[in-house]
Amino acid sequence: MRLYRGKIEVIAEEIIRSLREAGDIDLENEAEAKVDIESVLKEYLRLDKEIVEEAKNRMEIRGLGYSNLGRIKSQVAKERGGPIQDDILPYLLEQIMNILFHSANIEEIYAEDTELRRKLTPILRKHMDVENDLDREVRSKIKNLQEGTSDFDVEYARVMEQIKQKRRLT
Numbered sequence: 001m002r003l004y005r006g007k008i009e010v011i012a013e014e015i016i017r018s019l020r021e022a023g024d025i026d027l028e029n030e031a032e033a034k035v036d037i038e039s040v041l042k043e044y045l046r047l048d049k050e051i052v053e054e055a056k057n058r059m060e061i062r063g064l065g066y067s068n069l070g071r072i073k074s075q076v077a078k079e080r081g082g083p084i085q086d087d088i089l090p091y092l093l094e095q096i097m098n099i100l101f102h103s104a105n106i107e108e109i110y111a112e113d114t115e116l117r118r119k120l121t122p123i124l125r126k127h128m129d130v131e132n133d134l135d136r137e138v139r140s141k142i143k144n145l146q147e148g149t150s151d152f153d154v155e156y157a158r159v160m161e162q163i164k165q166k167r168r169l170t
Helices: 005-021 030-064 066-080 085-100 113-129 129-143 150-166
Strands: 026-027 106-110
Touching: 005 026, 005 030, 005 113, 005 129, 030 066, 066 113, 085 106, 085 129, 129 150
Parallel strands: none
Antiparallel strands: 026 106
């Protein structure tokens, strides 16, 4: 599961719209409430990028291979209070819940915390769980190449980048 910069605006808009339409929130300023949620998601991406860079620096200093990135990234994430890979969704839910309850742009919240989490989870999952769809689409476009070859790897990366740009994920 991964958050793409191109999905931030869509996620924030869908969260605000679905909560408003369900009568779970009253808004002071809808556009600004959306910006509040976007800021939470952008801050997560900033933190994640910072964690990855720090992990790469540590690996370079220690002379470790790329296969250690996940382990080192988890260590850095714990040190910085960021989520490890399996905890991204709960982390983002918690951050969004905090901004909903502390935003001056949201006048009133009528739903219970658990109800809000239940409604927000599928929205985040839908927009963050696109990796498998991307992989299937890329493989369908390069099915004439044998997996494991350098030609496959190069073409896979090229087609993946094209599809991400087409879907505005980057």
